[in-house]
Amino acid sequence: MDAYLERLVDPWIDEILDSAPAMMITGARASGKTTTALRHAASVVRLDNEREAGPFRADPDAALRERPEPVLLDEWQACPEVLGAVKRAVDTERRAGRFILTGSAQSDADPALWPGTGRLIRVAMHPLTVREQISRSGHPFIDGLLSGDPPQLPADPPDLRGYAEIALRGGFPEPAVELEGNVRRGWLESYVEQLLTHGRAGSGNGRDPVRLGTFFAAYALNSAGIVNDATLYEAAGLDRRTSRSYTRLLTDLGVIAELPAWSSNRLKRLARGTKRYIADTGLWGAAVGADVELVMSDGDLLGRMIETFVVNQLRAEAVVDPSRPKLHHLRDRDGRHEVDVIADLGARGLVAIEIKAHSAPKPADARHLAWLRDELGQQFKAGALLHTGPARYHLSDRIEAIPICSLWS
Structure with a gap:
């Protein structure tokens, strides 16, 4: 570079x-x-x-x-x-x-x-956002949404395949900016291998790199999901204590992240489980063995990748956003309502964000945002349905459909 x-x-x-x-x-x-x-x-x-x-x-x-x-x-x-x-x-x-x-x-x-x-x-400090990779200045997305200052959308926004290519490039500076193709993929795969044999992961500390690798792969397959500890450690063939130890290790190494559940005394019966993410979609691709062709042929992997990608862009911006948002997710216990990201601004209210691999979402696709707006009233400041299409447009009161590329426009 x-x-x-x-x-x-x-x-x-x-x-x-x-x-x-x-x-x-x-x-x-x-x-x-x-x-x-x-x-x-x-x-x-x-x-x-x-x-x-x-x-x-x-x-x-x-x-x-x-x-x-x-x-x-x-x-x-x-x-x-x-x-x-x-x-x-x-x-x-x-x-x-x-x-x-x-x-x-x-x-x-x-x-x-x-x-x-x-x-x-x-x-x-997070891996490079797309905004950083293309040296584009601008407001953090949540701050811009609150100020009513819409970004200028690019003349040639990516399509769904373009988003997959951007996401799988990841944000580690060397592979994201300097390397291409198989060499980039080899760098990311090597990073995962070295991560698993890191000194703190060695058997001398009671950690087996092979079992840690199985756990990391299981975590990656569940990225952007609310999965309880039992499901995760059973998928990896581990006991609860080992699973929790590996979670702490990978969190300390900065390669996984969690969004805590949002709670409010105005809403009852909200689920308390955390939502889990791999902290870089390039690493996610290396961990699950996914390339563009695979994610474009598997709706579950595609949805997890797009959400993981967007959440990591937002996490990086939250560090410097003047509104200091605390990021959460929301789901009720019955699973009837779910919002991917709640940006809690404390006494100033909140911003709610849904993420969809869809090129032309309709008002019905924002029904969870509309439900939350109606429940919270003026505490709900803005809602955004981030999507993979090219247009920004109004869906309903305080809720807009916004292209994902607005994050770096």
């Missing part, structure tokens, strides 16, 4: 460094964290290099001192002692723009993160 692709989080990183002493960028390996952080740093320490990490293991406070700031501490989890040194440096001198830490996603329950509590602002 010859030129740097501006990331959605770049302005947010600048804003943080202008005001706060330290920040941490988390995300899946190879999603571009280091490349982005380097553009904001004055000096860098690569802590996955043992020669550079050695002084920090011996005396982290001394090793950190007198470096040009902001100091980028790359792959901090390879030398967790550095987090305590950052805490002490910030407590001693709390000026803006001192430290940037990068590393793969970590569980909030990880004790190594405790020294950063109250000292670090965390920024989640």
Whole structure:
């Protein structure tokens, strides 16, 4: 990649460094964290290099001192002692723009993160969105929907097959931007293989890469679904404890994600199960062995891929959306009503989104959005039925049919 692709989080990183002493960028390996952080740093320490990490293991406070700031501490989890040194440096001198830490996603329950509590602002970095891949500026989709500022749709929007090609390209910078065809697919398959043999997945920690691979494939086949733990671990041939351990691991590595169920005291009998997703549709394709021809011949796989793709675009935008939406899903216990994405804006209301692999949805296709609007009244600010057709049009009060490509137009 010859030129740097501006990331959605770049302005947010600048804003943080202008005001706060330290920040941490988390995300899946190879999603571009280091490349982005380097553009904001004055000096860098690569802590996955043992020669550079050695002084920090011996005396982290001394090793950190007198470096040009902001100091980028790359792959901090390879030398967790550095987090305590950052805490002490910030407590001693709390000026803006001192430290940037990068590393793969970590569980909030990880004790190594405790020294950063109250000292670090965390920024989640996702694989490239399509907007980032084509260097297109614009409002986050939910913010634009609320402001009534419709995007200019492309003159030649993708058709259903085009969306499948875009989705299976994924968002990891190297395969998405630099590689093509079989080489891209080989990169994604290799990523999955290396993910499963990651040091934290080894049998020394009670984790078997073969069983983990079976679990990841089962998870991928259920992406964009509400599936309970029992169904998932039985499909993978695991017990409950192992299944939950693998879920935590893959979440920490940033390759799976969940949308929690939305709840409200105004609506009764809502299901509580989470909705599960693979965090990148390129990885999803590698995990299930799907190419464009396969998804175009299998309606179930196609629907899961399109929804997973759209939700991941929205998840990446939510990090920088000024309205700070919290993303959920909604389903009632009887299965009569279901909304793919609820963007909860707190006291300001909510936006509801349905996702369909359909080129010309009708008002009846938005019946779940209309039901939610009627139940919630003015709390319902806007509804969008994102579809694979070329046109944006009104469906009913506060509900529009909008092409998926509006996410990057």
